[in-house]
Amino acid sequence: MxxxxxxxxxxxxxxxxxxxxxxxxxxxxxxxxxxxxxxxxxxxxxxxxxxxxxxxxxxxxxxxxxxxxxxxxxxxxxxxxxxxxxxxxxxxxxxxxxxxxxxxxxxxxxxxxxxxxxxxxxxxxxxxxxxxxxxxxxxxxxxxxxxxxxxxxxxxxxxxxxxxxxxxxxxxxxxxxxxxxxxxxxxxxxxxxxxxxxxxxxxxxxxxxxxxxxxxxxxxxxxxxxxxxxxxxxxxxxxxxxxxxxxxxxxxxxxxxxxxxxxxxxxxxxxxxxxxxxxxxxxxxxxxxxxxxxxxxxxxxxxxxxxxxxxDVVAPQTAAEVIVFNLDENLTADYLNMTTNLRNAGIDAEVVYEPSKLDKQFKYAQAKNMQVAVIFGPDEASARKVTLKNLREKEQRTVDLANLVAEVKSMLW
Structure with a gap:
């Protein structure tokens, strides 16, 4: 019982x-x-x-x-x-x-x-x-x-x-x-x-x-x-x-x-x-x-x-504005590095701990009212690119990995 x-x-x-x-x-x-x-x-x-x-x-x-x-x-x-x-x-x-x-x-x-x-x-x-x-x-x-x-x-x-x-x-x-x-x-x-x-x-x-x-x-x-x-x-x-x-x-x-x-x-x-x-x-x-x-x-x-x-005058709140998706356990070091760089720039960010289906990670981010998802898989890693998706406006862009922090800031602020 x-x-x-x-x-x-x-x-x-x-x-x-x-x-x-x-x-x-x-x-x-x-x-x-x-x-x-x-x-x-x-x-x-x-x-x-x-x-x-x-x-x-x-x-x-x-x-x-x-x-x-x-x-x-x-x-x-x-x-x-x-x-x-x-x-x-x-x-x-x-x-x-x-x-x-x-x-x-x-x-x-x-x-x-x-x-x-x-x-x-x-x-x-x-x-x-x-x-x-x-x-x-x-x-x-x-x-x-x-x-x-x-x-x-x-x-x-x-x-x-x-x-x-x-x-x-x-x-x-x-x-x-x-x-x-x-x-x-x-x-x-x-x-x-x-x-x-x-x-x-x-x-x-x-x-x-x-x-x-x-x-x-x-x-x-x-x-x-x-x-x-x-x-x-x-x-x-x-x-x-x-x-x-x-x-x-x-x-x-x-x-x-x-x-x-x-x-x-x-x-x-x-x-x-x-x-x-x-x-x-x-x-x-x-x-x-x-x-x-x-x-x-x-x-x-x-x-x-x-x-x-x-x-109904209080906007939905979130503890973190940005989420770094986890698509491949071999890229764990990259995910942690990206998350740390975002946090050091004053951006509230969290990382998904284990790889899972993309759809599941999107649902989690939307449930927490996050604004930007960072998508970085094997293809992006080979090209040293990263895809950023605005979860509220349903728009996305692919940018150089080196410009991650600046691009995320432009989407938030």
């Missing part, structure tokens, strides 16, 4: 080579933009003491966090996001120049309910500015993400933004007591998902006045005009084109203290936010005792990738 193949855990996924190559290319483009805006890379461990992460993400975050005792009896937790570990990092290295501009690309884990584009292990691409309370820093974080999306050439994105300080001021005017503020914000945050009518009913069930949403909306309109004008001008100056003030945007994390923002794909709004963040001026003090303002955000790479796969 055949052994049963082990199954992957629910909420997790594998990435096939073509998918992982595409993800790698996306991450490379994003990191290039991050560095162009002056952000430097850093990394932190996947495991932290639970004491660091516990209580930083609200009641829901506490339920979704992967936490356990390790073999040494220490209570530890898997990274829930990259922001709280970064707060520990900054406090641990006080000599870092301020403002400290960092980026990090790493997996995080949440025991969330799996759904379209949402997994329990997912990659975040973060940028943060620590040590500045300037509104320009807020705008630059948003502009950085906007430029990253533009570099991916995946169509239009729109950023929605709000300010939690404005929200707090309005809620104070509405006499909402502190213990009820969290529930009010979380309910409003569901407006896009469940609609205004259900939000009102939910608020009434929690004991709020039936007209509380209308009153909140009117007060926010009056209170936000100056802030919206200022932020719109800053974002426009930094090259952001599609923006919208969203008075109902809250973002669930409890540590936000100022601006909050989310990016959505205009062509795929059903995927929800593919990037979000905000200002969290109190987090470092609560986490480490060191008071320092900060603002940042994160691209959810896996949700973004799921969306752009549906949009």
């Amino acid at each position: 055949a052994k049963e193949i082990p199954q992957i855990l629910k909420g997790f996924r594998d990435y096939l080579p073509q998918e992982q190559l595409a993800r790698k290319k996306i991450m490379q483009k994003i990191s290039e933009v991050f560095e162009r805006f002056g952000f430097a890379p850093m990394d932190t461990p996947a495991l932290e003491y639970y004491e660091l992460l516990g209580g930083k993400y609200g009641e829901e975050g506490e339920q979704l966090m992967y936490k356990f005792e390790d073999q040494g009896g220490r209570k530890v937790a898997m990274r829930y996001d990259l922001t709280v570990p970064m707060a520990r990092f900054v406090a641990s290295y006080p000599e870092l120049p301020k403002p400290f501009k960092r980026y990090q690309m790493a997996p995080v884990w949440r025991a969330d309910k799996p759904q379209k584009g949402r997994y329990r292990e997912f990659m975040q691409c973060d940028v943060d500015i620590i040590g500045s309370d300037s509104i320009i820093a807020d705008a630059e974080v948003i502009a950085t993400f906007d430029a990253a999306f533009k570099s991916l050439e995946i169509g239009e994105v729109k950023v929605k933004f709000n300010d939690r300080k404005l929200v707090d001021q309005v809620l104070t005017k509405l006499n909402i007591v502190k213990k009820d503020i969290g529930n009010f914000m979380r309910t409003l945050d569901k407006l896009d998902k469940i609609g205004e009518e259900k939000v009102v009913e939910s608020l009434v069930e929690q004991g709020f006045d039936r007209n509380i949403l209308k009153k909140y909306s009117q007060l926010m309109e009056k209170s936000s005009k100056g802030y919206v004008n200022q932020m719109t001008q800053l974002l426009s100056g930094l090259g952001v084109e599609q923006m919208e003030f969203d008075k109902y945007l809250m973002r669930g994390l409890v540590y936000y203290t100022g601006i909050v923002f989310e990016f959505v794909l205009v062509a795929k709004p059903e995927f929800g936010s593919v990037c979000g963040g905000g200002r969290y001026d109190d987090l470092l003090e609560k986490t480490t005792g060191v008071k320092m303002p900060a603002v940042g955000g994160s691209i959810g790479l896996d949700r973004l990738f799921a969306a752009i796969q549906e949009m």
